[in-house]
Every structure is written in C-alpha cells, then in structure tokens.
Amino acid sequence: MPKNICIIGAGPGGYVAAVRSAQLGNNVTLIEKENLGGTCLNHGCIPSKIMKTASQLMEQAQNFTDFGLILKEPPEFDMKKLQEKKKKIIEIQQKGIEELLEHENIKVIKGTAYIKSPTEISVKNTETKNQTLSFDRLIIAAGTKTSELDQMKFDHKDILSSDDLLELDYVPESIAITGGGIIGCEFASILNGLGSEVTLIEYADRILPLDNLDTDISKALAREYKKKKIKVFTNALGSIIKKDETGFLLEIKPRNPKKKNQEIKCSKIAVCTGRTSLADTMGIYNAGIETDENGWMKTDKNYQTSCKNIFAIGDILGPKHSMLAHTASFEGRVCAEYISDNNFTYFDYEKIPGAIFTSPEIGFIGLSEKAARDKGFDVLKEKILFRTSAKAHAIGEINGEIIITADKNTKIILGIHIIGPHASDLLGEASIAVQRNISFTELANIVHAHPTLSEIIMETGLKLSGAGIHGK
Secondary structure (H helix, E strand, O other), X not given: OOOEEEEEOOOHHHHHHHHHHHHOOOEEEEEEOOOOOHHHHHHOHHHHHHHHHHHHHHHHHOOHHHHOOOOOOOOOOOHHHHXXXXXXXXXXXXXXXXXHHHHOOOEEEEOEEEEEEOOEEEEEXXXXXXXXXXXOEEEEOOOEEEOOEOOEOXXXXXXXXXXXXXXXXXXXXEEEEEOOOHHHHHHHHHHHHHOOEEEXXXXXXXXXXXXXXXXXXXXXXXXXXXXXXXXXXXXXXXEEEEEEOOEEEEEEEEOOOOOOOEEEEEOEEEEOOOEEEOHHHOOHHHHOOOEOOOOOEOOOOOOEOOOOOEEEOHHHHOXXXXXXXXXXXXXXXXXXHHHOOOOOOOOOHHHOOEEEOOOOOEEEEEOOHHHHHHOOOOEEEEEEEHHHOHHHHHOOOOXXXXXXXXXXXXXXXXXXXXXXXXXXXXXXXXXXXXHOOOEHHHHHOOOOOOOOOOHHHHHHHHHHOOOOOOOO
C-alpha cells in the first residue's frame, strides 16, 4: 500500500530518497528551505570544484613553456567571471534535479519544516502561512551548518566561513585558514593557486587528521604545501592579537609549551573547523527523537530514529556515518527501500570512498595502516611514487604516491590511499578492489592500458606480490 512520505531537505540524500520512494509507488512531498541540491551543490562540493579547476589552470599556466606554449603576457584571473560560471553550472544542476522530481510526480514545497508530532510537520515560508502536513513516514535529510569559534566569530567580511569563501569576487592578498581538515586543505590549495599567501593552522598533529586516511598521505600533502610556500602550523591554535585597516595580526600558539609563539599577518581569516548539527532547530523532541551528546541524530541500521515513523539520513547523522554527499545518497536509497518493504543492500561505512580536492588530489578507500593494525590484521603495505608512471611525466604531474594496505595472510586488499594527479578518478577501480575484497594478486593480474595513470595501481599490486617491475 502506498505511503505518504515527507522528506525534509533536498540535498544529495533527500532528493535521492524522494526519487527512489516515488519509484516504489509512494506519495512523496519534498520540503526545502533554500535551493535544490543542498549544501553540496550550492555551498560545497560543486562550487568548490569549479574554483579548484580555475586554481589548477592557473598553476598549469606557469608550466606552459615546458610544453612549448608561449604566453606573451602572464595570465590574469577574474574572480567575478568565475562566479558567473559557477552560477550557471549550479543553475544547470538545479534544473536537472527539478526535472527528476517532476518526472516522478514529487511535490516540492519551499519552506522551513518543523516537527509538531510523530505524524505531523508544519511548513513555513515567506509567501504563505504555516501549512500542516500529515505523514506515514518522515525522512530528515536537513544537513548541517558551518561551525564557528568563540574567538573568531564570523562577520562575513574579514572573518569568513567556507560558504563566504565560495562567494568571494576577489582573491585575498593573504589569508589564515583555521582548520586543516578536508575543507581547510581544499581552500588552502585553491587560494594558493589563485595567488593568495596562505597560512594553515591545525590543532591536531597533522593536517587531514582523519582516522581513515593513511598518515603518509598527510605527510605527502604537507611536503607539497611546503613546495608551494603554504605555511602550515600543526599542534597549534591561532588567536587574534589585533585588527586594523590592513588586516589581522595573529598569534600562533603551539600546544607544546616548550615551543615559542609566533606572529603572522593576514588580510583575511577563514574558519574551517567543521560542521554543526541542525537537529535541535527542527522540533525533533516533539516526536521523542534522540540525539547523541554532540547533537547528531541517532538511528538504527535502517536509519530509523527512536520515533518509529521518522528516519534520518546524511550529514545530520554526524561524522561516524561519513559526512559525504555520495554516502547520503546511498543512505537515501537504503532508507527508501526499507520504508517500502523492498529488497535492499546495506553497505560498509569502512569501505566508503573519499575524495579530497587539494593540489595534488587525494582519493582513499578502506583502512589505513594504523586502523588495520588496530583491528588485528597482519598488515602488508607497499607504496609506489607517481614519478614512476610514464603518463604522469607526459602530463607534467609527477608528484604523489599510491599506498595499498593488505592482509598478509589472505592477501585481501584492506585499503587503497592515493595522492597525486587525478586521484579522485582512480577511486573507481580502488573502490571495486576494496568493496569486492579483491586480493593484491588478482589486482596484479588485471591487464591495464598503457600509458595510463591507473597502471600505478597494478604496479603496486605487483610489488605486494613480490613481482614489482616499474614501481619504486
């Protein structure tokens, strides 16, 4: 029997859950307070990749002469022009989502949703009065908001959020980025490539301090940042000493009391210290929905909350569930299938691929060496440098490495972690290898086309097998 399903949030989790629910014969209403596509399309994944492309092209232009291309004048960058390009791309993608929803006869309401009870929500927008909707099932895919620091409150002019960075119509002369996680590192690469003097400050002992990312990848990125003259401070905190018409004077305080404080100047500050849950703004307690100590929504493996009619997917579940757009989309599919009593497949959060669009790119899936050892595996690990690849030399991008971690006893690949050219595109093969429990001997015996960057994956498999040919 068809169910009346309401979904809050039209990001990668919400709109995919809506489409799949409708395909399974349900009556679906999708509520979105801003624009279709959510954070990913409007304030995250897509606009940042457009900026990253521009930054990368500016970096490549510095090496044009190596390939016989002579520019009579150095290239100039127009941020306002890039913003126009970004707007067009986002509009195209939004239109695509709109057409998907129309095709499945999904009702879309623009407004802010608030849970009134286990079976009702109210929706408010600027044009109409509150309307109340009843539902058989509710899926919350409302996402998150940017975090800020007490000592660095956003003014959206000089102290910027990641959302603000995406709306800049100029390139800052200099910028200090607080937070060396994924968002902070991506913007460090982007702004450095566009000409900013960048300082990156991270409280942990390394940039990209992710449990599921091999430490060697973090070290490799730090080396690349040093070459690019990006100043990196780890195990440190930044605080504002003073601000004047030229910008800020910051004090960098090492966590180690034996190390001296340092001072730096910058024209702008960006705070990229993560995301915060929106759960407590939606009336969830009116339905008895539970959250953890950090405000992230708690669910079972079917994404069902403590209220049996209400489910939650996506970033609002917090970092334990991998806060990535593609994870939210898969959760949306699983949730829709479960609600509709249809067959579905669970997935392993330890085998979710991740891409970090720094310069060079990073792609990773599966266990890091440390995580594998912590789980009791007898670990075998090998790495190969991209400079051994003929294709890498042909395209002029030889920096980086690939790391494969495997179980020594079964030869099963546990993790593949890459930093280097087109690392995100190499994740396709890496994902199949890890998710399908392929052994490194099987990987080594798969013929790869030459010359391609993907050969480096085969070569690492050969090296693990004791039969390495080109890899070092």
